[in-house]
Structures are given as structure tokens and as C-alpha cells.
Amino acid sequence: MKSNLLSNIYNPADLRLLSEEQLPQLAKELRDFIIAVVSVKEGHLGASLGVIELTIALHYVFNTPEDLLVWDVGHQAYGHKILTERRENFHTNRQFRGVSGFPKRAESVYDAFGVGHSSTSISAVLGMAIASKLKGDFDKQHIAVIGDASIASGMAFEGLNHAGVTDANILVILNDNAIGIDPSVGALKNYLTAVKNGKNPRQNNMIKSLNFDYSGPVDGHDLPALIKELNRLKKIKGPKFLHIVTTKGKGLQQAEENQVKYHAPGKFDALTGEIHLKSEENLPPKYQDVFGLTILDLAKKNKKIIGITPAMPSGSSLKFMMDEIPERAFDVGIAEQHAVTLAAGMATQGMIVYCNIYSTFLQRAYDQVIHDVALQDLPVIFCLDRAGLVGEDGATHHGVFDIAYLRAIPNMIIYAPINEIALQNILYTVQSGSLDHPIAIRYPRGRGVVPNWVSENFGNYQKITTGKANCLKNGTKTAVLSTGTIGNNVIAALNELDHPETIAHYDFPFIKPLDNNLLDKILSSFNHIITIEDGAKMGGFGSAILDYAAMNNLTIKIEILGIPDTFIEHGTIIEQQHFCEIDVKSLANLFSNIEK
Structure with a gap:
């Protein structure tokens, strides 16, 4: 009976104690672990399943975290997180105060760069490589893993263009699976398809023309081939480019066959892959x-x-x-x-x-x-x-x-x-x-x-007058001005009050231009104004109301509710709204105090 390898791996140093012959077993265990957790806790599935072998090979060959590894976007970094001291906490992935769904510098020394938006990895890694050279650290490796959808972005080409005229010690790995969240599109996708099919002569290789040492395509699920090529590239100085071909969702049949749906499938059966469908009967539309x-x-x-x-x-x-x-x-x-x-x-x-x-x-x-x-x-x-x-x-x-x-x-x-x-x-x-x-x-x-x-x-269209706001509820003491769907939290909170007649509620769908005529009436009729928005308080809707009051020399009390001047971490929307004090319960408590 084979021993469980993954349970004995806390970080890449433990991984490097394994023989190459043990790595395929580890790959299966890592896939199964991700499937088991994501099937219950939800999250991004297909991208991480597709790079299991690459993840293992990178940490096996390179001396992370001293060697710097950046995963573009980060959807594919679950295996990386599990192998880098977060296996025991991975069940908290994407939960409030749990493990982040994306690489994050504050979370681990193995996350060399924070990501989430695409196409930043090449520029970041190049910056790191240039800095290493300036500091006299000529042996450090700098690796960017980027997908075929992300590399088509302009910023990725800006990074390639610069890197090609440097002697920076970087390795760009193209994870080519012909899909991002949706299938990849464009002429570059067609070019990469031709390269994979052997229809594009090597002498016309566009990556080589940018002064990169190009190799590939390599089967991204062939661990021995990956390790051999990474070990070879590790000894080569300057900008290098490895083209690997993978299958998004590898190891779960349904995820391979329906790659769009299984990018982030929600809860599913870990054994069969069948998604647990939620009834949409009588639900409002998305x-x-x-x-x-x-x-x-x-x-x-x-x-x-x-x-x-x-x-x-x-x-x-x-x-x-x-x-x-x-x-x-x-x-x-x-x-x-x-x-x-x-x-x-x-x-x-x-x-x-x-x-x-x-x-x-x-x-x-x-x-x-x-x-x-x-x-x-x-x-x-x-x-x-x-x-x-x-x-x-x-x-x-x-x-x-x-x-x-x-x-x-x-x-x-x-x-x-x-x-x-x-x-x-x-x-x-x-x-x-x-x-x-x-x-x-x-x-x-x-x-x-x-x-x-x-x-x-549906189809019962009504024309909207530009700049018009609406009174949703009359009141005598305090006026609540909301914009957007967060106004529904206000409605729900007011419904919880015993005496809601003291509070008026106005919907301002137009943040610019504001309904100045209605705003004049509100500012002259109430001694307390509360604004609420599902956006940053700094410079947002509430700030627009404050600006208007100041320009008209009004000294009325205006209280702004919204997103505070900080980055809000992952969690449920309800948890995040509660943190920002704009959830129904927080608003009901606020309004109750006004009633008194």
C-alpha cells in the first residue's frame, strides 16, 4: 500500500526529498486534495488542475522562495499554495479571514507578487530580475507562469519587448491550454495553435524574434520531461521562454470536457464531478x-x-x-x-x-x-x-x-x-x-x-429622464440618500423599524449629474442626511453630496456610509457589507438609534 506523500509535505523543502519516481503519485494526491476541498468549499477549479505537474516541477527544480515565482492572474495557484505551508488551512480558501484565492505577498514568502488581474507577471518578474542583478545576485531565478489568454494582453507584450533587450535572468512559461475563463480568441491564439500542431516553422518563431531562448512545445503533464527541461533552462542565463501545453481541468473528466463551466463550478460531487445545481425557480434574475x-x-x-x-x-x-x-x-x-x-x-x-x-x-x-x-x-x-x-x-x-x-x-x-x-x-x-x-x-x-x-x-421598456432622482419613502427627521442596489438594504432595514416615519428614503440612480432640484428640497427640509453607496466613500456619491452642500454654503449634518479607505478582504458579500456597516442589520441598528 502506497503511503500518503502529500500529508508529509509542509513546504517545497520536503517536496525535494522525494525521488522523481514518486512525483506522479504526489500529482494524483494533490489533484484529489484540490477536488475534495473545492467540491465542498467552492472556488476556481479547472485552472489549478491543469498545472499540477508544472507546480510540482517548479518547486522541485527551483529553490523557492529564494528563487522567485509569479503566477499570472493566480486562478491556477491552488496547488502552489498547498505545497507552500498552507495545506492545513486550505479549507478556509476564499473565506472571511481565511486563505486568499489568489497569491498574496502578505500571506506567504512563497507568493513573490500579489496578483488577481491578468498579464502582470512578466513585467513584475523582469523588475525583480533587474533588481537582483543590481544587487549582485546573479544566481537567483525569476519565473513567470502566464496563460495563452493573458499573454495576448498588451501589458504582457510590453514586458516581453523590454525583457528581450536585457540580459535579465528570467524564465517565462507559457501555459497554453487555449482557454482563459472562456475560450481564447484572436490571431495569437491561432498562431499558438499552429505552433502546437507543428505547422509553424521554428525559424519564424515570434518569441525567438524578441530575443528569447525559446523551447517547446512540451507536454505540461509529462513530469520527467518538464523536470528535464526546467533543469536545462536553469543553467541558461538571460531571457528564456518555455512553451508548455496543458489541459484545463486535467484529472476530472467533466472539468476537461466543460472547461468554461468548471472554471469555478460551485459545489459538486468530488467523485463524479456532477455539479450540485441550485434551483432557480422563483429566483430573481442575475x-x-x-x-x-x-x-x-x-x-x-x-x-x-x-x-x-x-x-x-x-x-x-x-x-x-x-x-x-x-x-x-x-x-x-x-x-x-x-x-x-x-x-x-x-x-x-x-x-x-x-x-x-x-x-x-x-x-x-x-x-x-x-x-x-x-x-x-x-x-x-x-x-x-x-x-x-x-x-x-x-x-x-x-x-x-x-x-x-x-x-x-x-x-x-x-x-x-x-x-x-x-x-x-x-x-x-x-x-x-x-x-x-x-x-x-x-x-x-x-x-x-x-x-x-x-x-x-422583460421588454416592457420605459424611458428614463437623465438626472432624475426619486422619493421612495417620506419622512420627517432624517433623509437617507442611496444610489444603486444598496438601496434595497435601506428598504429592508426600514421595514424592520417600529416607527419608520421619521426617516425618508431617496433613490439617486444618477450620481452624475445629480438631481439638484430634489437635492435642494432635501437639504432644506432635513437636519440630518445619510448617504449610502456600495463604493468607496473617498470621492464617491456621498462626497458628491458633500461637495454640493459646501458649494451652496450649507452646514447641514451629512453622514457618509460606504466602503472605508481600506482594501476589503475576501469573504461573503454579507460579511463584507457587515464589515463596512452597510448590511441590513447594521443599517437597522443605525436607524433605530435615530428613531429614539
């Missing part, structure tokens, strides 16, 4: 589906409508339109800057462009939003999915800064619907010909609040 179904319906009626997403067709639900009207719906890959300027170019020609980008990823294209869209006052429609707190992905993925970073931009309109009906109506309104400025529509991860939205509300 906001992403409200977007996807609405834009498809609108695009069928308006031939000027175009949809764009950078590598998130499933997550954004633009896939509905891509399946039915592929000539007007584009997945441009992990290329947010390109997506924004592509949309701007189309807008100059009279097209109505819905550019769907997760809030956290629009940060990567801030210059393009300012320079290519707002400066030219082009009516691009930014649909910011996953705005606000996003839960278990944590600090790298929260969409809490968009209000603050967009408010400062001239010509920009910012809208946050309180529910899926308002989202549907603003998506309809902006394509009706009345929009003459860029607009950002921010909506959260997760479900809405109207269970029968599709049967009773």
Missing part, C-alpha cells in the same frame, strides 16, 4: 443576464447596436448576443484598453456601442476612458458588471472605485439602477437617440430583487 437578454432584444430591433467585452462573454452574458448576432458582438480578449478605444472608434461612425467591462477591470483602461471617449464626448455606453463588493474573490476584484474615478471625468454620466427593472430601462433609454455623452451604468454581481422579472417586465 444582473448579468438582465444585461445580456436586454441588449440582445434591443439589438434585434436596432441594427446600430454593438456589444463588446474583453474576455468575459459568459460572465457578462454578452454570449447571448454573440450566439445570435455574432457579426455585432465581439470578444476582444484580455484587452480592456483596446475594447474602450475600439468602442470609441465605432461611436465616431454612429454605432451604439455597449462596452461591457467588469468595474475592477475598467481601471486598466482609465486613460482610454478619459482620452479616447470623454475628451471627444463620444456616447459610448459602459456597462460595469460586478460593481461594488464582489465576495470571495476579494480585494483584487471589488468594483468599489468606479464612482470615484469616473466622477472626476468631464462629460461622463454615471447611473446605478436600484433593481433589474431600472437596469433594463436605462439600457433601453441610452439607445433611443437621446444620449449625447458617454455613460457608465454600474450594477452588481449576483441577483436582483424581482422574481418574475422575465415573465412580467
